[in-house]
Amino acid sequence: MNGQEFALEAAGITKIYRRGSEDIPALNGVSLKIRRGEFVAFVGPSGSGKTTLVNILGCLDNASAGSLILSGRTIFSEQRKLSEAELTRIRRSVFGYIFQKFYLLPTLTVLENVTLPFTFFKKEGIAKDPQEILRFLGLERRMNHLPGQLSGGEMQRVAIARALVNSPDILLADEPTGNLDSKRSQEIGEVIRKLNEKEGLTVLLVTHNLTLAGLAGRTIELRDGRIQA
Amino acid sequence: MNIYQVAYKNLLRKKVRSGLTLLGIALSAWVLVSLFGFNRGYEKALNRDIDNMGFQVLVTAKGCPYEAATLMLKGGTGLRYINEPIVNEVLKYPEVERTTPMLMAAIFDPNKGESGGITAYLGVDPATYPQMKPYLRFRQGTWFTDPEGSEAVVGYEAAELEQREIGDKMLIPEKNVELTVVGVLNRTGTQDDGTIFVPLRTVQKVFEQEGKLTAVGVKIRKEANIAVVEQKLYDLPDVQVVSLVQVKETIMSLISTAKMMVFSIALIAVLIAMLGVVNTILMSVFERFAEIGIIKSIGAMPWDVFKLIWAETIILCLLGGALGIGFSFLLSKITETLIRSLLPYTPTGSLVVISPGLAFLTMAVVLGVGLVSGLYPAWRAARIRPLESIRSEGE
Numbered sequence: 001m002n003g004q005e006f007a008l009e010a011a012g013i014t015k016i017y018r019r020g021s022e023d024i025p026a027l028n029g030v031s032l033k034i035r036r037g038e039f040v041a042f043v044g045p046s047g048s049g050k051t052t053l054v055n056i057l058g059c060l061d062n063a064s065a066g067s068l069i070l071s072g073r074t075i076f077s078e079q080r081k082l083s084e085a086e087l088t089r090i091r092r093s094v095f096g097y098i099f100q101k102f103y104l105l106p107t108l109t110v111l112e113n114v115t116l117p118f119t120f121f122k123k124e125g126i127a128k129d130p131q132e133i134l135r136f137l138g139l140e141r142r143m144n145h146l147p148g149q150l151s152g153g154e155m156q157r158v159a160i161a162r163a164l165v166n167s168p169d170i171l172l173a174d175e176p177t178g179n180l181d182s183k184r185s186q187e188i189g190e191v192i193r194k195l196n197e198k199e200g201l202t203v204l205l206v207t208h209n210l211t212l213a214g215l216a217g218r219t220i221e222l223r224d225g226r227i228q229a
Numbered sequence: 230m231n232i233y234q235v236a237y238k239n240l241l242r243k244k245v246r247s248g249l250t251l252l253g254i255a256l257s258a259w260v261l262v263s264l265f266g267f268n269r270g271y272e273k274a275l276n277r278d279i280d281n282m283g284f285q286v287l288v289t290a291k292g293c294p295y296e297a298a299t300l301m302l303k304g305g306t307g308l309r310y311i312n313e314p315i316v317n318e319v320l321k322y323p324e325v326e327r328t329t330p331m332l333m334a335a336i337f338d339p340n341k342g343e344s345g346g347i348t349a350y351l352g353v354d355p356a357t358y359p360q361m362k363p364y365l366r367f368r369q370g371t372w373f374t375d376p377e378g379s380e381a382v383v384g385y386e387a388a389e390l391e392q393r394e395i396g397d398k399m400l401i402p403e404k405n406v407e408l409t410v411v412g413v414l415n416r417t418g419t420q421d422d423g424t425i426f427v428p429l430r431t432v433q434k435v436f437e438q439e440g441k442l443t444a445v446g447v448k449i450r451k452e453a454n455i456a457v458v459e460q461k462l463y464d465l466p467d468v469q470v471v472s473l474v475q476v477k478e479t480i481m482s483l484i485s486t487a488k489m490m491v492f493s494i495a496l497i498a499v500l501i502a503m504l505g506v507v508n509t510i511l512m513s514v515f516e517r518f519a520e521i522g523i524i525k526s527i528g529a530m531p532w533d534v535f536k537l538i539w540a541e542t543i544i545l546c547l548l549g550g551a552l553g554i555g556f557s558f559l560l561s562k563i564t565e566t567l568i569r570s571l572l573p574y575t576p577t578g579s580l581v582v583i584s585p586g587l588a589f590l591t592m593a594v595v596l597g598v599g600l601v602s603g604l605y606p607a608w609r610a611a612r613i614r615p616l617e618s619i620r621s622e623g624e
Contacts, residue, residue, distance in 0.1 A: 092527070105238070118230070
């Protein structure tokens with residue numbers, strides 16, 4: 001199996017937070033490999049380290065130790081740490097993010113929110129048509145609405161569209177249904193699964209919701225900063 | 230969608246706050262334009278008034294520097310005289326281009342107003358006075374036909390006040406001399422408007438002051454130094470030399486104190502507006518902490534975020550500046566009335582001169598203030614790390 005088969009290879013990821021003079025370990029040497037097009041759910045109790053791990057895998061944070069390879073390219077290792085600017089460059093070319101809160105700009109329309117990433121960066125020739133994504137997500141009639149006029153499920157779908165517009169290799173979803181009722185959660189789960197199955201998008205999902213986790217091809221459980229299964 | 234459109238829409242989020250900040254900037258811009266306009270307009274108007282007098286130096290009898298003021302305070306009794314040959318003495322100086330002799334005379338007129346008043350006559354030399362003031366234009370008639378005739382040329386306001394037209398007869402009280410109005414001047418905006426001009430010889434004869442003058446107007450050659458000539462003229466016996474440059478400097482120094490005060494107020498207004506901008510943008514950055522983190526996670530580099538926040542400041546300042554400059558154009562008359570009511574002396578003509586160049590300069594100042602005000606909030610925003618901002622929102 002060569003490196004290109006894997007979207008992501010992490011080895012010995014350790015994260016230690018320092019609070020005053022006390023060191024608090026959040027991750028203890030986590031190693032894992034995720035194939036291209038794989039849908040992986042990270043589950044575990046609060047404080048187990050799942051969000052910390054996904055943040056490091058998603059280049060939102062640096063690890064205290066360990067190494068990370070994205071599509072065969074070493075992102076960081078024991079010898080090399082990334083600056084904030086380097087992290088930003090990797091983030092915008094590799095990842096799409098969705099979070100529990102939608103963080104849509106309230107004065108921009110749905111279409112403008114989805115187009116917003118192009119204001120800063122556009123993957124020429126690869127970037128998707130925002131209107132096409134919105135149609136794919138069932139929001140074709142909401143394009144000119146403001147976020148305040150949408151339901152929670154619709155707002156999260158807009159956030160997903162925004163994450164997809166630059167054609168990311170990996171979608172990182174941290175508790176994407178945390179603010180939604182069970183029906184809307186199911187809807188969002190189906191959207192993510194559809195993106196994985198039809199678009200071949202690699203998905204890293206952090207959730208407490210076991211039903212949602214059940215949609216993933218593989219579930220990784222974390223406890224006390226270590227992988228359980 | 231470009232970064233300025235995003236910035237503009239961000240400002241619409243808190244309309245009242247953005248509106249109040251905009252108003253603060255607009256008021257500062259208004260004050261700035263009006264002040265700069267006043268600075269230019271006042272000096273221009275003063276220079277124009279002084280240039281319109283036609284001569285830069287007035288030679289009077291010692292102890293009687295201001296003939297008009299003396300007349301106002303003492304009627305016709307306090308004037309002092311110099312002898313007419315002094316005109317030739319003055320002309321001997323090579324720096325002197327031309328001179329004009331004048332004799333001011335005043336008399337109580339019981340028919341003037343409700344309880345009588347002083348009427349003043351300025352005796353002028355028909356050969357030299359019109360040359361000294363070539364800008365004087367006539368509404369009716371022209372200068373005197375006879376250098377010793379009983380004729381009068383009436384200033385615009387004097388003619389309006391007494392309803393005089395050419396051909397009218399004017400009686401000099403007590404002297405039983407009738408003057409015929411041969412000319413009525415157009416408005417000049419100077420003291421000439423209220424003057425009754427009579428041939429010098431006639432005034433000397435009627436008021437029994439033959440060979441006497443109250444003043445000699447002296448025009449200095451352009452290349453000469455007025456201060457040096459002024460000093461030389463003091464060599465003449467029993468004269469006082471009043472330079473209009475001195476008068477101008479005295480007035481300007483009086484005004485400069487007022488101007489300094491107004492400039493200080495303007496500076497404070499600009500500083501307050503600047504703090505308002507910093508406060509508004511900084512609050513907006515703190516409120517959007519998580520959102521800015523997300524913007525960075527969707528591809529914005531720190532410099533992009535810096536530009537976005539800076540653009541918000543620039544938009545506020547541009548709109549506020551434009552509004553303030555608009556105010557200053559629309560309300561310039563009110564500003565002028567306010568300034569006139571505050572200052573002890575104001576020249577005639579427009580006091581506040583607002584030009585496109587001045588508007589541009591003010592806009593540049595406001596924009597400069599905006600750029601500086603936006604630096605700190607923009608720098609703070611650019612330093613936000615996505616993970617920290619998302620975490621802080623979750624806490």
